[in-house]
Amino acid sequence: MDAAPDSSIDGLAPLERQVVDFFVDGVRVLGLPRSIGEIYGLLFISRSPLALDDLVQRLGISKGSASQGLRMLKSLGAVREASGNGNGERRTYYEPAVELKRLVGGFIREQIRPHLESGQSKIHRLAESARAEDDPEQRKFLEERMERLEQWMRSGGRVLPILQKLLGQ
Amino acid sequence: MDAAPDSSIDGLAPLERQVVDFFVDGVRVLGLPRSIGEIYGLLFISRSPLALDDLVQRLGISKGSASQGLRMLKSLGAVREASGNGNGERRTYYEPAVELKRLVGGFIREQIRPHLESGQSKIHRLAESARAEDDPEQRKFLEERMERLEQWMRSGGRVLPILQKLLGQ
DNA sequence: GTTGATGTTCATTTTTATTTGAACAATCCG
DNA sequence: CGGATTGTTCAAATAAAAATGAACATCAAC
Secondary structure, eight states, X not given: OOOOSSOOSSSOOHHHHHXXXXXXXXXXXTTOOXXXXXXXXXXXXXXXXXXXXXXXXXXXXXXXXXXXXXXXXXXXXXXXXXXXXXXSOOSOEEEEOOOHHHHHHHHIIIIIHHHHHHHHHHHHHHHHHHHTOSSHHHHHHHHHHHHHHHHHHXXXXXXXXXXXXXXXX | OOOOXXXXXXXXXXXXXXXXXXXXXXXXXXXXXXXXXXXHHHHHTOSSOEEHHHHHHHHTOOHHXXXXXXXXXXHTTSEEEOSOOOSSOOSOEEEEOOOHHHHHHXXXXXXXXXXXXXHHHHHHHHHHHHHTOSSHHHHHHHHHHHHHHHHHHHHHHHHHHHHHHHHOO
């Protein structure tokens, strides 16, 4: 109906749109859904904290997406509730965590460690099956491969904390 | 028609099935398609190199999937052509690369670096837009955020080689 | 307790990614 | 050549993932 101050078609100024797209690409590399990138991106480029409804309106996504996206971002430690809405406001506002250390830490904790751990126990079971093999040659081969897998997992376990430390600067 | 030595329903022995599933899970974490995990997994647990047709038959996947999957695995440096089919054989056989260093190196080179680099140039352009902002307060905010992004990218660039070195043991 | 505002859940729809398969090379050999 | 074998490509089909939206909670203020 009328020209908004700095945007109109989708509620985002050109720079905001570019930043949001940047994060959309970014989270796809990490295997996270598009909406996660949109939400985090908009929070990242916003000077003041935003509420769920702001995200819905400015990004043009559904309430469901916004709610689930915020939940995941919270679990990753990538957004926090903004302090200071103690009096009249019931609505909660969110702001992004911008420290790389924190983001990487959350991602490792939520997305990598669980897989690493379930992987380790699966390999343990596989190694047992391998030791039960009859043919000695085949058994030797299987044990060697299982040992290789265990080696990979150990490397992974060793590297993660170092990675976190290196990124915390 | 008849009972195969160690398998029949899907061409995979139980242990093989488990290993293949393990890799299917593994590659999903990395954002790669299922067939990649199936192919690499079967090669990993096979004592002798396999040809495209072996993969098709034992995994029950299409020739197209096998061909594309092998192409990607080759580009990642995760499989190599087995030497020693110089005389009668035209068919090429594949074996897995099992050194973690090599696998991680290929993944970084093919999947991470390109994104990191395109990300860096996008940020560069964003930072320019930010410097063109009129309102000084807003400009200061945007420049700070863009500086943060550049910081992330620099950290990423610094950490990758270290990561490769740490995993090469 | 009623109303209104905020947020969540989850079955369904939509979108995106992957697989298929048939047509098309390429290569070898008689 | 001509036919058999091996492998690739890519439009269409299928499967998997994500988004939607309406019904359902929660809570605060009156």
